[in-house]
Amino acid sequence: MKEKKNDILAGIVIIILAAVYYVCSFQIQETTSDILGSRFFPQLAAVLLVVLAVIQIIQAVRTKSAGPAKEKDISTGNQKLNLPLILTTVLLFAYYFLVLQIGFTITSIIYLLFASWILMPEDDRKERKILLMVICVSIIFPIFLNFIFYQIFSIQLPVGALFQ
């Protein structure tokens, strides 16, 4: 049942996105170099998206009226609040913004330490040996990566606004 609701909701979101995409296509400068022009393809994609989203909604509604859901929603991750997932996502964005400020190496060390801690099973957090391994790898790996890229490939990884 939840999956059907999700499908209807997803269909509506896609229709809205496609409508915005279609409207924005009028900002594209019209060209006459060929018959279709530069607006045709994006507009066609938006129209087809709306058509398919409507079909998806109809499919979902029909399945809903055909009877109750036969089995439990088997898709994983339906918990209300999944802390490791939320923290991983927040960390990813934080990683990006920190890379701009303090550069790749320091940010990567911080990221590896935090991300490993989040993903670590509860029992492992009490094991000194595992913690020591995590700390060592978190420090050594970014330094090693930076060294390889700078010294061998001559590619400068982001140094950050603070150190520029």
Add this chain to the structure above:
Amino acid sequence: MQLLGGFATIFNVQTLLLMVVGTFGGLVVGALPGLSAFTALAIMLPFTFGMDSVNGLCFLVAVYVGGCSGGLISAVLLGIPGTPASIATCFDGYPMAQQGKSKTALSAAIISSFVGGIFGAIILSFLGPYIAKVALKLSSYDYFGIILFALTTVSSLAGDNMVKGLIACLLGICLSCVGTDGLSSVYRYTFGITKLANGFSLVPVLIGLFAVSQIMANARDKATTKALDFSNTNQNEGEKFTFRDYFKRIRMIIPVSLLGLVIGILPGLGGNISNLMAYSYAKKTSSHPETFGTGNVDGVIASETANNATVGGAMIILLTLGIPGDNATSIILAGFQMNDIAPGPLLFKTQATLVYAILAAFVLANIMFFLMEYFGLSIFIKMLSIPSMLLLPIVIVCCFVGSYCSNNNTLDILIMVIFGLVGYILKKHKYPLAPMVVGFILSPLLELYLRRSLMKTDGHWFPIFSSPVAAICIFATIFTIAYTVYGMIKKKRVEEAKV
């Protein structure tokens, strides 16, 4: 003869060493559940930025071959497929290990992977140049038809629901429109951001959609972050399976190899499907189908032969037509693009040295992974005990480097993270990601060939059908859609009848 030239190109210490590292890395990453050949390629991609085109692409091919072959270890010993391409290997491999025949199952799986891979490589080497020759004679009408067919096939076959597949494909098409229009040079959907003038780069989009979203899913299912426990397994139980034992089953091997190859050629399917289809074929044609699932070595052979033959099929369509069949070949395509090389029929003419070096690398990578797995299995088992809680963040760091290095642009890192989130949401709502990526890659070409075709015909659509190849492809597209819709209706009726 030209293939021998390819071997001559790659037979130098640097390339061989890179290939050994690539195959080994691919095997280790591919063997870890939750990480696939694609993840292995995403991790290794940044390291190719400093290499020349031959070394970089041979390295990626080695990673790809290793990544596709690594999944069998945990599939046999633990019943957990390292990659989705090894799911069917578990069905009989794991029961065999439990019955004390782990050595037989592992050696059968390794030999099967090797023969399947070599079969794919040989077909690719001989068929590739001929397909490329034919492809060179195709017109813009034909290319339009072929790409349209490829997009529809991916969308129809990649998931359970064709509508969702098509929606994902169209989302990819919409995203590909961002940037400068190839024909008229006007900006589309850049909203004044000059860094978007060239559109979204393929590398951050690919890494975000497939690797980052996968890591988010792994973080959600935190249980998978525990290290694999091989302490209760013994890989030395039972008799060793030999090549002679393998070739005794030639009547089953030939059809499953061909099945794997054809599935690889069809965009959107890949090893994830071929191993299951080959297993089901072997079971149906066996004189003892009831033994399948209880430890019949034929099940392991069928699955592993087919999934490695699929790699050759996927490479055929990538090298000759420039169409990526699955997510892993998409990242190899990105590897080509990074070297300013466009895969396609012209490649065999303009970059023959590179093409034959890649073909030779493909053959050699199969030999390398065979030797590594056959003789160094215990080393891999030790490597697989690395806990994922440490490995997943390392993958993310590599993804950040890969995205940044593709253009030396920090905006690409943000694009990767955003696409990771988008990929996770789409996957959670059961939208397949492969059609989105293939739509993103192929739609600029689809638009280009359509507009060029209509320029030729003064805006008339009918002459496009006058080309036999285009007409066949367009009718095949219509047939694919009709057949999938029919299958969906039939499935729904059966389900309703059950209720």
